[in-house]
Amino acid sequence: MTGTLGKDLLGLESLTGDQIRLILDTAEPFKEISERAIKKVPALRGSTIVNLFFENSTRTRISFEFAEKRLSADTVNVSAAGSSVSKGETLVDTARNLEAMRIDMVVIRHSASGAAQFLAERIQSNVINAGDGTHEHPTQGLLDILTLRDRFGDLKGRRICICGDILHSRVARSNIWGLTKLGAEVAVCGPRSLLPNAIDEFGVRIFDRIEEAIEWAEALNVLRLQFERMTAGYIPSAREYNRVFGITRERLDRAKRDILILHPGPMNRGVEIDSDVADGPHSVILEQVTNGVAVRMAVLYLLAGGKPELAEAAKGGSGRGREPGERD
Ligand code: CP
Numbered sequence: 001m002t003g004t005l006g007k008d009l010l011g012l013e014s015l016t017g018d019q020i021r022l023i024l025d026t027a028e029p030f031k032e033i034s035e036r037a038i039k040k041v042p043a044l045r046g047s048t049i050v051n052l053f054f055e056n057s058t059r060t061r062i063s064f065e066f067a068e069k070r071l072s073a074d075t076v077n078v079s080a081a082g083s084s085v086s087k088g089e090t091l092v093d094t095a096r097n098l099e100a101m102r103i104d105m106v107v108i109r110h111s112a113s114g115a116a117q118f119l120a121e122r123i124q125s126n127v128i129n130a131g132d133g134t135h136e137h138p139t140q141g142l143l144d145i146l147t148l149r150d151r152f153g154d155l156k157g158r159r160i161c162i163c164g165d166i167l168h169s170r171v172a173r174s175n176i177w178g179l180t181k182l183g184a185e186v187a188v189c190g191p192r193s194l195l196p197n198a199i200d201e202f203g204v205r206i207f208d209r210i211e212e213a214i215e216w217a218e219a220l221n222v223l224r225l226q227f228e229r230m231t232a233g234y235i236p237s238a239r240e241y242n243r244v245f246g247i248t249r250e251r252l253d254r255a256k257r258d259i260l261i262l263h264p265g266p267m268n269r270g271v272e273i274d275s276d277v278a279d280g281p282h283s284v285i286l287e288q289v290t291n292g293v294a295v296r297m298a299v300l301y302l303l304a305g306g307k308p309e310l311a312e313a314a315k316g317g318s319g320r321g322r323e324p325g326e327r328d
Contacts, residue, residue: 005302008120008127011136012177020178022308024146026298027291029312033070034293043301043314044071049105050098053130054080054091057109059265059289060130060140064107067296076103091115095123105303108132113170126303134168134229139299140264141174143292145182147284148219150291151260156183161213162204164223164245164272167194168230171264175221176202189213190245193234194225210245214252219260222247222273238271249276260284 005019012020033039049068053061061077068075078094080086085094095106105126108116113133120127131137145155152158160179166172166188179186180203187205188195189212199206207213213220225241235241242248252259261273261282269275278285298311306314 004308005299007303008116008129009138009299009303010116010120010127010129012138012141012174012181013136015138015178015181017181017183020142020145020181023142023295023298023302024149026302026306026308026311027142027146027294029315030297030301031291031294033297033315034066034290039070040072041070041315042072043306044068044073044304047071047073047104047304048102049073049075049107049300050103051075051077051130052094052106052108052110053077054085054108054110054115055131057130059292060109060137063289063292064128064130064139064296066293067300070293071297071300073104073300091119092122095119095125099123099125105300128299128303131170133170134173135170136174136177137170137264138174138178139292139296140171141178142299143288143295144171144175144221144262144264145178146291146295147262147288148179148184148260150287151284152218154183155179157185159185159187159216159218160221161187161189161207161217161219162221162223163189163210163213163247165194165225165234166190166199166223167196167234168226169223171221172223176204180204187213187216190223191235191241210247211251211254214255214259217259219262220247221262221264223264224266224268225271238268242271242274246271247273247277249274249280252277252280252282258282262288264288 051064103125107128107130109130110132113135116127116129116132129138162172162175176186189207189210263285
């Protein structure tokens with residue numbers, strides 16, 4: 001099936017600003033479904049979706065599963081540990097075997113950058129990237145942007161700083177692509193050892209001091225230090241990182257105005273962010289998680305060929321992009 005977004009969602013780099021706005025606008029009517037007593041509409045009834053999670057995940061995996069179930073899709077979860085991947089089966093063989101069972105979509109998380117695209121080029125089903133190595137995490141970028149848009153409205157000219165381990169972060173890349181396409185001013189702040197060599201090519205401002213970033217920004221998206229991807233000593237210690245770059249209450253209190261605090265999770269409390277900030281009045285971290293379900297419902301709906309103008313009707317159960325069981 002090829003909808004208004006194309007066949008797959010692999011990243012935000014390849015989307016236009018209009019396509020990003022389309023996903024965010026489609027997510028709006030879907031938000032309300034999760035607030036109902038019966039959180040289910042028939043928009044994807046008859047569709048079969050496989051969640052292939054070859055890397056650990058809490059938020060993304062569960063959020064996709066809720067989104068799929070709330071749209072009435074049939075879902076199957078596959079992880080490397082419990083599948084024949086652990087016996088040496090390749091990613092493509094796994095996916096082709098799933099396709100032989102007549103699936104419609106694959107949601108994939110993988111430790112290798114480019115894994116989602118590699119798969120998308122080799123199978124007919126729609127592929128959604130749920131995070132590939134250090135490359136992109138498009139639905140996380142979209143939910144972060146939706147959360148900012150909820151607070152700021154139009155993001156044109158808004159000043160957003162992404163803080164911390166930019167080097168290893170697919171979330172940083174998706175945020176940079178998405179936010180700049182919507183006209184936001186984007187900055188990064190972190191130790192130089194945790195910035196990519198090519199950071200100048202992203203068209204972002206760079207802050208070396210977190211105090212300057214806080215002074216400049218209207219929102220900070222605070223990233224986890226990805227110790228599991230660090231192959232060298234990028235920082236002296238977690239304690240030293242917190243002392244120099246940590247988002248602390250004291251640092252925020254020195255800012256002259258309100259500032260929004262986002263974090264994609266999982267958090268290292270006391271390292272990149274202190275608990276009284278994560279749980280404090282500036283934080284929209286749990287709003288991000290709530291928005292994640294609506295954004296993923298929108299992506300699934302649009303990739304399945306759902307008509308954006310019917311999203312409002314689809315949530316009432318009276319409209320959808322295709323008939324039950326209809327395939328490409
Ligand atoms: N933000 C995010 O991707 O979290 P998980 O790794 O728990 O899915």
